[in-house]
Amino acid sequence: MLTTTSDEISLAQVWAELFRRKILIIVSGFVCAAVAVAIALSLPNMYTAKVLTVPKTDDQGALGGLASSLGGIAGMAGIKLGKSRGPDKTLIAIEILKSQRFINQFVEKHNLVVPLMAAKASTPNTFELIYDEDIYNTVTKKWVREVKPPKTVEPTPREIYDRFLEVFEVNFDPKDGFVDLSIEFYSPDIAVEWVGLILEDINEEMRQDDISEAQASINYLNETLSKVNNTSIQASFYQLIEDQTNILMLANSRKEYIFKTISPAIVPEKKSKPNRILIVLAGGIIGGFLSVCWILIRFFNRTL
CATH class of the missing domain: 3.30.1890.10 (FepE-like)
Structure with missing residues (x-):
C-alpha cells in the first residue's frame, strides 16, 4: 500500500509539474510549428x-x-x-x-x-x-x-x-x-x-x-x-x-x-508534395514532445 501510495503521489507530482510548465510546452509547440511553417513555405511545389x-x-x-x-x-x-x-x-x-x-x-x-x-x-x-x-x-x-x-x-x-x-x-x-x-x-x-x-x-x-x-x-x-x-x-x-x-x-x-x-x-x-499541413502539425507535436521530455528530465534530476 505504501508503494502504491508513493507511486500515485509521484505520478500526481509529474502531472502537477507538467501542468505548472504548460505555458512552456505550449510555447515550444508554437515555436516549432512556426519553424515548420517557414520550412514548409520554403519547399517548392x-x-x-x-x-x-x-x-x-x-x-x-x-x-x-x-x-x-x-x-x-x-x-x-x-x-x-x-x-x-x-x-x-x-x-x-x-x-x-x-x-x-x-x-x-x-x-x-x-x-x-x-x-x-x-x-x-x-x-x-x-x-x-x-x-x-x-x-x-x-x-x-x-x-x-x-x-x-x-x-x-x-x-x-x-x-x-x-x-x-x-x-x-x-x-x-x-x-x-x-x-x-x-x-x-x-x-x-x-x-x-x-x-x-x-x-x-x-x-x-x-x-x-x-x-x-x-x-x-x-x-x-x-x-x-x-x-x-x-x-x-x-x-x-x-x-x-x-x-x-x-x-x-x-x-x-x-x-x-x-x-x-x-x-x-x-x-x-x-x-x-509537400504536405504543408502535415509538416506544421509534425513540427508542433515534436516541439511539445521535446519540451515535455526536457521538463521531465529536470524534474527527475531534482527529485532523485
Whole structure:
C-alpha cells in the first residue's frame, strides 16, 4: 500500500509539474510549428504526372509449335522465334528504362540537362521554371556551380542519372500486368511532357531493336538458304523467314510497340508534395514532445 501510495503521489507530482510548465510546452509547440511553417513555405511545389500502360504481347498462334520444332535451327542461327520473345520483353524494357545508358541518352536527346539539374521551383500561375543562379547562369547560359573533384562544373553523366531517378519512377504489377511510369517535377506541364517522351522513346528503342534483329535474321536466312539443297531444311528456313517477317511487319506497323497506353498522363491540378499541413502539425507535436521530455528530465534530476 505504501508503494502504491508513493507511486500515485509521484505520478500526481509529474502531472502537477507538467501542468505548472504548460505555458512552456505550449510555447515550444508554437515555436516549432512556426519553424515548420517557414520550412514548409520554403519547399517548392511538386507535381506528379503518371501514365498507365499495358505491355503488348504478340499473337503467337502456331508460333509455339514452330518454336519447339525449329528451335535448334533458330538457335544455331542466332534467331529469336516469336515465342522466345514473349514474357521477358516487358522486364527487359523496364530494365532499359532504369538503365544509365538509356536515361543519359534520353536527357541529352531532349535537352533536359539544364531544367533537370538547375531548376529549383516554378512560378505559381504560369509554372515557368525558376533556376538556381548559383548552379546555372541563365544569362550567359553557362554552368557556374562550385564542386570538388572528381565532379566538374558541368553535371557528370552519373549525376544526371541519379537526379533523374529522383523524379522518375516505373512500377510493374506482375499480378495485373500493368506498368505505370511517373514523373514528379516542379512544373505540371513539364512532368506530363517528360513522361510522354520517355514512353515514346522506350517504345521506339524496342521497336528499332526488333527491326534490326529481324532484318539481320532475314538476310542471314536468305543467304544461307541459297546454299541448302535439302528440301525439308529449306521448308524450315522458309518458316523461319516467315516468322521474322511477321516480327518486322508488327514492328513497322505499331507505334506503341511494347507499352500500350491505357490511361494517358494528364496535367495535374494539385501538387503531390509537400504536405504543408502535415509538416506544421509534425513540427508542433515534436516541439511539445521535446519540451515535455526536457521538463521531465529536470524534474527527475531534482527529485532523485
